[in-house]
Amino acid sequence: MSANTFGHLFRFTTFGESHGPAIGCVVDGTPPGIALSESDIQVHMDKRRPGQNKYTTQRKESDTVKILSGVYDGVTTGTSIGLLVENEDTRSKDYDDIKDKYRPGHADYTYDQKYGFRDHRGGGRSSARETAMRVAAGAIARKILGDGVTIQGAIVCIGDIAINRDNWDWNEVGNNPFFSPDADSVQSFEKLLDQTRKDGSSVGAVIEVTASGAPAGLGAPIYAKLDADLAGALMGIPAVKGVEIGAGFEAARLAGEQNADEMRMDGDKVSFFSNNAGGILGGISTGQDIVACFAVKPTSSILKPKRTVDKAGKDTEIITKGRHDPCVGIRAVPIGEAMVACVLADHLLRHRAQCG
Amino acid sequence: MSANTFGHLFRFTTFGESHGPAIGCVVDGTPPGIALSESDIQVHMDKRRPGQNKYTTQRKESDTVKILSGVYDGVTTGTSIGLLVENEDTRSKDYDDIKDKYRPGHADYTYDQKYGFRDHRGGGRSSARETAMRVAAGAIARKILGDGVTIQGAIVCIGDIAINRDNWDWNEVGNNPFFSPDADSVQSFEKLLDQTRKDGSSVGAVIEVTASGAPAGLGAPIYAKLDADLAGALMGIPAVKGVEIGAGFEAARLAGEQNADEMRMDGDKVSFFSNNAGGILGGISTGQDIVACFAVKPTSSILKPKRTVDKAGKDTEIITKGRHDPCVGIRAVPIGEAMVACVLADHLLRHRAQCG
Amino acid sequence: MSANTFGHLFRFTTFGESHGPAIGCVVDGTPPGIALSESDIQVHMDKRRPGQNKYTTQRKESDTVKILSGVYDGVTTGTSIGLLVENEDTRSKDYDDIKDKYRPGHADYTYDQKYGFRDHRGGGRSSARETAMRVAAGAIARKILGDGVTIQGAIVCIGDIAINRDNWDWNEVGNNPFFSPDADSVQSFEKLLDQTRKDGSSVGAVIEVTASGAPAGLGAPIYAKLDADLAGALMGIPAVKGVEIGAGFEAARLAGEQNADEMRMDGDKVSFFSNNAGGILGGISTGQDIVACFAVKPTSSILKPKRTVDKAGKDTEIITKGRHDPCVGIRAVPIGEAMVACVLADHLLRHRAQCG
């Protein structure tokens, strides 16, 4: 219900603006007795952290996370976990220009329509800076899921350049600034982004997240479907415009006999011949890999001039300066992983509640 | 939270299985004083109702909805509205075959994994029969939104045949059994579905739903985004595998300057040059048309034999007889409209709560 | 959040008015595989059922409950359980008098203030008739709690006559029309109620509910306290004006050393010397009996004339005819039991979710 809370049994509530003193969140529902330290969270924060290479925003934030509560003697107590990250490198005057102008593609116009005004500095609450707390919560979600569940994300397209899926190697994802699983794609992505930056433009991206090892039985029919919750979670990441589970839109083009994943016993376990379902049938996990894809639109903050209007209702033009990612989709990879982790942890607890 | 409740302030809770005595729902949060009769609901039920033409299941259900509470003297009282639809044409023995076999693509295996057993008759609770109540709730949601908001759905693809968008005419949608807005597509769709039925196969579809006239300001940043809620709502329709808002996956291939919808004043109103955003920026409606697309996989119940396993852990084959839609995507059109209506009505009340 | 839903993981949503065609509810969250039949529910419905003796309303309702979904082959499936009870004996014209007059002590004036109008027949939605569905849901809650947990309610006061606690015998509760655990009190209660009825007046009552056998650990600190949820549940029963846990208001008068329940080991189990806490410390159950008390005001529908106003804003007088309980507190006993059962079942699932 709450506009700032995600999840049901495993849930987190965030606060903070791009240019305020700090951002933070409260994580609730974590089972007691789970080992948790700041460094368990920091390792994931560091993947999303800005300013690490020339393909992301040059804002310098250490994104150092502090645990303020809910952990005692190195383990979770079962009570709410307070997390805080101080903002270190705000340059609010970069945004003076946009105080009264609506940036196309941004939430400026809609905030004013909803609330009557807005904190324009760095986008205020609509800034993707908030996603740092999603990554923090996701790190705790992974702890709940345990070592048996692995959640990994990767870029599959940037702009109109797709990776070659035959080259997919999860080990490559950490070796390049694009989270690409295809080593051969890296040079093309570099070239594309260098040109994009030179043009003062931006590009979109498609990200795929896979969760391996999740048990069968997570999710529930009707309005607690795992795929519906994943879709909501991923579409809720800033700038996302599309979500697919398994074969996604391609499934609509398949014949029934092509799409349905056939089964066979493999020893005493059920084995599937394919995974068009993306690991989910009837809203419930099958035990196969859970596979979700999402599309991120190109960064709306660009140097090319765009027509827009201002608060006073006058036509005008805008150029968005400041320190922006030429492709916000890249840093969406760890965010997508975090959201998938949070949905799964929530459903693990929900399943345990009803089915013991 | 509840597995059988949809929505927050405008919300409904459904019950009922395919082969039980009845299905029903409780609709909650409706403002008082809104004119509402059974026929207001029935008109939408009739669009989804099975057995109306040879391209949908031949099960004969009148889907007659009864209002049991919450309406007095022809207007809503503000208390919960109980709705009931009796099941009239169940043929449970059609399903004896699948009692112990898992139909590929269906929720059979996952139900057993989650609950330990299942009501297999007609799919039990996982049957798309439950969606009748979504359409009923959607009819009430439309009443809340009022006449100024028009929500319409249409087929844009069946299998690999797409409509021609240049022919789009909303008036055509009611003139053909496919909810196609392109009169020229009808013959191709007929041919495709006749062949599909002959082959004992099935096909998928893509549906587009548009809401016109919704005010700017609906939705909220972070975890109450209108697009995230639409994505969850549409992905939660049975057999859906993908959801897009506005330009969707195509947005990822655009440059920033192509994607961002420029603005100009049109008298005292803001006008947009394009609608790649699908009417939503930062999770909040812009006042443009809200446009969402979703992909429905081909019907999993087909006559072609498929490899599967049974409850005892033995390999086997299955042919799914019974009365099935060759393309479940067709009847998903009114369901998609209903879900969009429910999300918007919910957000209208939520917006009013916070912003007055 | 919903105005018509109670509970979180174990939850139910009710609908129906006093003089509509039926009342019903949807029960959600029940674990799968629990044996459940209509008679399991009916036995509790029969305790609350009107018209069973001269001390309750003479409205004749069999309160026959039908299970419409969620049970297959005699056990719960884990999906939503639809329950329906048809109204059989409505006499709406009894209420013509109060269409435009506000009965003091009733929700008439407040409904009009909130909604602008109301269904006045039998109180509409505000009728205690709705509580039949609470009792039905409570019967399912008991099944979830299992045979190890016993929930029993009893009258401890009617008007200014209190039972003698030294005579407390749970076996007596079913032997008299007052749910009194003190056989000696029955004659006094009869006399009081006969006189009350003769006077066209009414009396209040205090009810105590005890849950034995509930495990330690239910509830949670801060905003999921078991005692807070019990207080909300019991105060939400129509006509309730006060709730106590354990020593209740008396605790405020005790010294710290009198109030705190001392502990000793009894074999390998912890034993308490007293139970001023009512089985709950810090919002979490101790394993002792959970004891809650609630006060029910006298029936507001009385034959004695009262001053009031009408819808048009004119001063007037009112006499409330119709078939009313002279003491609504009596039938509140099974309702109180049901609410306690529902709170405990909800917390059992919530505890299992977090603590496994």
Next chain:
Amino acid sequence: MSANTFGHLFRFTTFGESHGPAIGCVVDGTPPGIALSESDIQVHMDKRRPGQNKYTTQRKESDTVKILSGVYDGVTTGTSIGLLVENEDTRSKDYDDIKDKYRPGHADYTYDQKYGFRDHRGGGRSSARETAMRVAAGAIARKILGDGVTIQGAIVCIGDIAINRDNWDWNEVGNNPFFSPDADSVQSFEKLLDQTRKDGSSVGAVIEVTASGAPAGLGAPIYAKLDADLAGALMGIPAVKGVEIGAGFEAARLAGEQNADEMRMDGDKVSFFSNNAGGILGGISTGQDIVACFAVKPTSSILKPKRTVDKAGKDTEIITKGRHDPCVGIRAVPIGEAMVACVLADHLLRHRAQCG
């Protein structure tokens, strides 16, 4: 649902332990454009703040609240408000004694039963220190309710000494350390507490909170009753064992004609002759003063030795040293006010959502 979140549309989520680095909360749902500063909150924090006189704990905390987000240019933005209070004066070694012993009347035993272990320092999460954040949230709730609604609390009993209601003067409440509205009671309270402290004992208290000026129509029938939500909110304050609305338990002893509050027109407004209902009928506010009472048990931390058991399952004795309030009920006055304010603000938004 969440164990650490209170409220629905106006809601707050707290974190922090007695002896951690800080406590804090996130307040969500606040309408945009409301003037809010740290001093608006601090004034209420200061009423609850420890160490202000010899009748409360001597722990020295300035309880300085910082607003981290959600306020821009002095007004609320409509996004989540992050609040932080640093802990300044923790003396954890005071608690070494109780690491393995269960203090009777405290949550020690139940925490261990639920979670398997606990942060014992100062009670950890179960410490009443968390209530500072309730007071902070309550200050924001008051801003939402506006100047027309006045919420005031007062002590009505300490131990077995009751105030004289004939002397009630709201202006006196701030003039004495007991929040007593009866100037004549102060000396007796001083004497009682001096003796109690000397004895190493503690006493309970009863608090009454009144909300004046709240509009009619707040609350809703069935499961969103204003009185039920108030009961849950007040019973959820640490150490509370009983809650009454209006006449409370006394109502059970009245005859119907005594209890029902008669009405008369007073100009064009409805006027009531009495307020046994405590301003709430059928769960909905009448427009009269909303009056709620709650009983606080005596402080469980006392110097008198008590029998108890330890973690190892051995019998033992305990004396609770440290800096404790001899009557925790006194500082419960501003907490009770805050909870009432939060419930009313939540219901104001809920009412506006449904009824416009």
